[in-house]
Amino acid sequence: MAKSKLIPGKYQYDIGLDQGAGAHLVAWSTGLMVFFATLALAVNMGLNTVTQNWVSGLSGSLTVEIKPPVSDEQQAASAETVKKVLWMAKQHPAVEKSRALTREEILGLLRPWLGEKAPDSLPLPAIIDITLKKDVDSSALIADINKVAPDAAVDSHADTLGDVKTLVATARMFVLLLTGVIILLTAASIAGIVRSKLAIHAQEVETLHLVGASDEYIARQFRHHTLKGALKGAMGGVFCMVLAILGVSYMTHTIDTAIFPHVRLMPLEWILIAAAPVLAGSLIAHFTAQRTVMRELSRLA
Amino acid sequence: MTIVKFSNVGLRYSTGPEVLHDLSFELQQGSFHFLTGPSGAGKTSLLKLLYLGQHPTRGIIHMLGRDLSALPRRELPMLRRQIGIVFQDFRLLPHLSAFDNVALPLRTSGLAEKDIKRNVTELLDWVGIGDKMEARPPTLSGGEQQRIAIARAVINRPKLLVADEPTGNVDSEIGTRIMHLFEELNRHGTTVLIATHDDEIVTRFRHPQMRLENGTLVEGPKRKAKAA
Ligand SMILES: Nc1ncnc2c1ncn2[C@@H]1O[C@H](COP(=O)(O)OP(=O)(O)OP(=O)(O)O)[C@@H](O)[C@H]1O
Ligand SMILES: [Mg+2]
Numbered sequence: 001m002a003k004s005k006l007i008p009g010k011y012q013y014d015i016g017l018d019q020g021a022g023a024h025l026v027a028w029s030t031g032l033m034v035f036f037a038t039l040a041l042a043v044n045m046g047l048n049t050v051t052q053n054w055v056s057g058l059s060g061s062l063t064v065e066i067k068p069p070v071s072d073e074q075q076a077a078s079a080e081t082v083k084k085v086l087w088m089a090k091q092h093p094a095v096e097k098s099r100a101l102t103r104e105e106i107l108g109l110l111r112p113w114l115g116e117k118a119p120d121s122l123p124l125p126a127i128i129d130i131t132l133k134k135d136v137d138s139s140a141l142i143a144d145i146n147k148v149a150p151d152a153a154v155d156s157h158a159d160t161l162g163d164v165k166t167l168v169a170t171a172r173m174f175v176l177l178l179t180g181v182i183i184l185l186t187a188a189s190i191a192g193i194v195r196s197k198l199a200i201h202a203q204e205v206e207t208l209h210l211v212g213a214s215d216e217y218i219a220r221q222f223r224h225h226t227l228k229g230a231l232k233g234a235m236g237g238v239f240c241m242v243l244a245i246l247g248v249s250y251m252t253h254t255i256d257t258a259i260f261p262h263v264r265l266m267p268l269e270w271i272l273i274a275a276a277p278v279l280a281g282s283l284i285a286h287f288t289a290q291r292t293v294m295r296e297l298s299r300l301a
Numbered sequence: 302m303t304i305v306k307f308s309n310v311g312l313r314y315s316t317g318p319e320v321l322h323d324l325s326f327e328l329q330q331g332s333f334h335f336l337t338g339p340s341g342a343g344k345t346s347l348l349k350l351l352y353l354g355q356h357p358t359r360g361i362i363h364m365l366g367r368d369l370s371a372l373p374r375r376e377l378p379m380l381r382r383q384i385g386i387v388f389q390d391f392r393l394l395p396h397l398s399a400f401d402n403v404a405l406p407l408r409t410s411g412l413a414e415k416d417i418k419r420n421v422t423e424l425l426d427w428v429g430i431g432d433k434m435e436a437r438p439p440t441l442s443g444g445e446q447q448r449i450a451i452a453r454a455v456i457n458r459p460k461l462l463v464a465d466e467p468t469g470n471v472d473s474e475i476g477t478r479i480m481h482l483f484e485e486l487n488r489h490g491t492t493v494l495i496a497t498h499d500d501e502i503v504t505r506f507r508h509p510q511m512r513l514e515n516g517t518l519v520e521g522p523k524r525k526a527k528a529a
Contacts, residue, residue: 016395019396204394207392210392211453212379
């Protein structure tokens with residue numbers, strides 16, 4: 001490869017690779033790949049954090065529901081049961097804290113079904129929220145609750161947790177699959193760009209061959225050119241991605257997130273997000289170019 | 302020593318008619334031939350075979366002792382670096398400077414940059430392009446481009462030099478100068494073959510002829526063993 005005499009230290013290609021309509025195609029496709037692949041990666045890691053928070057939030061708690069009373073004497077019995085459960089829970093070794101939800105809180109939970117104006121006379125179930133100590137088995141506690149309140153429904157959230165876990169696992173798998181497809185598509189488009197550059201410059205490539213250039217000598221120029229475009233694109237892609245993530249986390253911090261834990265990334269994840277895609281994107285472009293050129297050149301005479 | 306040996310070589314382009322028929326000849330080291338013949342006779346096609354720009358459709362070519370049909374692809378560059386080519390249409394790389402075009406064969410063979418600079422500058426001075434080393438071919442005249450093409454062909458002192466109408470675009474003074482350059486190279490052992498229409502050159506420089514008519518060799522070094 002010629003070192004230009006005019007601009008020392010700057011690569012000059014023997015072939016006019018910097019000219020023509022396709023000059024920025026590699027940068028664009030690598031940039032888009034990096035952007036979407038990082039987006040996918042961020043979503044993947046975000047989902048991971050979300051589930052972990054959810055799982056630790058939910059698995060550390062029990063909800064005890066005592067059926068709504070239909071008559072006055074049941075009303076008294078129900079209140080009695082609530083007291084008994086609370087009293088039992090207070091002494092139980094597995095329990096961190098426990099409390100009965102107020103009527104307002106229960107109405108709040110039911111609002112989606114009852115609407116704004118629930119009649120005052122509406123019988124409501126009593127709900128006790130129990131927070132467990134860290135890493136304790138809740139089955140003994142559930143048995144004890146059933147002893148004092150045989151009619152109470154105890155929800156350990158196991159079903160919900162199972163559903164959430166399956167859902168999240170499916171979503172993450174889908175995101176990974178999507179990442180793979182994006183990477184394959186980009187590699188294919190880079191191969192296409194390289195092949196069309198080879199076709200456009202076929203005569204110059206032939207001349208290089210005829211004056212004694214090896215395939216490697218020619219491939220080096222295509223590789224260098226592709227890598228240069230890919231690096232530019234990848235850095236652009238990551239830059240846009242960082243802006244997007246900053247935007248999203250700014251919004252999720254200001255929106256009240258009672259249900260959703262904050263989608264927050266650890267410092268290590270930030271570094272990964274910035275460096276890995278640039279490296280990966282450039283490597284993918286580099287090796288795709290090398291493979292494509294060498295294969296195409298070997299087809300020539 | 303035999304540099305080139307053709308045995309019953311024929312050539313056709315894809316599905317077209319055969320343009321070269323049954324060529325058998327040898328070129329000895331240090332020989333100097335003109336390749337003549339009417340337009341369309343197949344001169345350029347024969348040169349293409351000689352500079353490994355085309356595979357023969359039949360027959361066997363030995364080049365610098367190697368059977369081309371048995372030559373692995375990765376050894377082609379080494380062989381090509383020993384062949385200097387002046388193309389009929391020059392084929393300079395348009396966005397390289399005159400200097401970089403001439404330096405190309407040296408760079409592809411990995412010569413040190415300071416030796417490249419010395420050699421290329423010297424040769425470009427000699428062909429009269431010394432003041433236009435940084436110019437790009439499209440900004441130069443046909444004659445200037447031709448001289449750059451010739452400089453590129455001889456820069457690494459090839460064992461075989463093939464030139465297609467190398468004096469076609471220059472005035473007779475520069476044409477003479479170019480012929481002297483080829484003869485100088487020939488004196489140092491390079492085998493030279495020059496395709497030309499220029500009868501004046503052929504008669505003035507008195508080298509033996511290879512004559513093609515309709516793709517057949519009607520005159521040439523078939524059985525002549527020429528002294529070096
Ligand atoms: N690339 C090609 N594809 C198909 N046919 C070709 C090709 N190149 C040359 N030919 C044919 O081969 C024949 C010989 O052409 P060639 O160029 O070798 O002749 P030439 O002797 O060099 O002519 P000129 O003196 O005009 O340069 C011609 O009939 C031409 O049409
Ligand atoms: Mg010709």
